[in-house]
Every structure is written in C-alpha cells, then in structure tokens.
Amino acid sequence: MLNHEVKKCYINEIECKSILNRSKIPDLDYAINPYTGCMHGCVYCYARFMAKYTQHGLPWGRFADVKINAADVLRKQLAKHPTGVVSLSTVTDPYQAVEKKYEITRRILKELVDSDLEVSILTRSDLVLRDTDILILFQRGQCDVGFSMATMDDEIRKKMEPAAPSISRRIEALRKLHEKGIKTWMFLAPVMPVFTEATLMHLLESVAASVDYILVDSLNIKSDNWSHMKTVLRNYYPDILPDWENCLFNGAERQAFYKRIYGNISEFCYKNNIQVRFC
Secondary structure: OEEEEEEEEEEEEEEEOOOOOOOOOOOOOOEOOOEEEOOOOOOOHHHHHHHHHHOOOOOOOOOOEEEEEHHHHHHHOOOOOOOOOOOOOOOOOOOOOOHHHHHHHHHHHHHHHHOOOEEEEEEHHHHHHHHHHHHHOOOOOOOEEEEEEOOOOHHHHHHOOOOOOOOOHHHHHHHHHHHHOOOEEEEEEEEEOOOOHOOOHHHHHHHHHHOOOEEEEEEOOOOOHHHHHHHHHHHHOOOHHHHHHHHHHHHHHHHHHHHHHHHHHHHHHHHHOOOEEEE
C-alpha cells in the first residue's frame, strides 16, 4: 500500500473485493466507483458521507482512495454476463485529477467495451477526452457521457467546485464528444438558488447543439453539505445568504423557485427539441 500527498490531497492505494455493485438510483442497475473520495472538493456534494467508510479520517475533498485492482475485479464479475445500465460514477468522479496518473477508469472502460452492459459516464472533467479512442468502440446507445454543470459563472464555480475544471472546458469537451458521434448529455445539477438561475439561459444555449438530452436535479441538503455551503456564502456572498436560506428552508418559496426554473428549462428544451428529464 502506497500513501502520499499530491496537491494537498491524500492519495491512498487500496484493493477492492467488488467494483460492479447494485444501484438503488432509478434507471441505473449498477454503479462502478473507481475511487472513494473526490479531489474536486465540491462544497455541495452529498457524497461526503462516504468519508466515514475510510480509515484516514480526512474531510471530503482532501482524499482519494484508488482501487488499483478494479479492472481485474471487474473482469471476473463480467464473466457472469450481467445486463442493464451501469453508471461511472455515483459517489465519486471517474475523471478526477488522480485518474490522469492511475488510469483506473480507462482500464475499466476497456473491460466494458465487449460486455452486455450499457455504460453511462458522469463527470466534471474534460479528462474524459483522453479516452475517446475507447468510447468510440462502444455501439451507439451503449455508452453515453454526461457533464455536471450548474452555472456559467466560473467565479462561482471556483468557490463551489474549487478543484474541478472550468465550465468552458466542460462545454468544449461535450462538443468534441458529440461531434465524434458519442451520445452526450448535461446533468444540470445541482440547481442552486440565485446562482443557477442567473446564468441559466446562457448555460442552456451553450450546450444546446451538443447534447442528446438534459437531466436536471435540485440541490440536496444532506450529509452536512449545507454547513459547507453556508460557510462559502458567508465568506463571499453574504448579501444573498438570506435568499438561499429562504429558498431552501421555506417550503412555499422552495416550491415556487423550482417550479419557475424547471418551467424555464422545459420551455427552452421544447423550443430546441431537446429531451429533458427531472430527478
């Protein structure tokens, strides 16, 4: 086992007993998470509960456990010929910075190409472009790539997703993959009070020509992520903190906000012939 520091993030090599695991998320049969933890450090991330399953006791965003034997384990599990849809990934980012060195996700994709599983990739990183040579080997419809985005304002992105690639890089990667004939989509999430609405039309217009569909999700307040968001708002956007609190914790205001913003998304997608689904 090798432990070391990379860019203030603790990297830990581990071995897993299973990598293809059943998912309770609607429309997903399985999940593959090549890493435990995520170096992007998104303050609103609800997956921070995963930290309690590690031994090092570090806060979310400060560690990444690398499942170095993931591809070998997956090969054995695929021998049973599972079918359905598998997500890469549900509680980590398969293309966080550590993937550039370890290539765990790349090796996993190589195993999945000839499998009976449909593969759905979700990331915030344009590092996925590195694996275009593998992605084009999947039959059309057997593999898709989605990018999480919540705002076009990259200054806000820097506060909320401090170590994630810029929004412009994600949009460009989306365009390049789409041009290669790979099925692409945007995960418009989390839909944040004030921030998302302020640049919503710009964001939708920027991806409209490069997506097969859009999936939308609200902001989940769980796993203590609100305390982290509140700290960022107090430090950088104190004037709008009351608006956030009103929107998130006043039932009527929350319902009105999402009704309005979801209505705007639906109207845009209808006019631009884009499929849209809401979580």
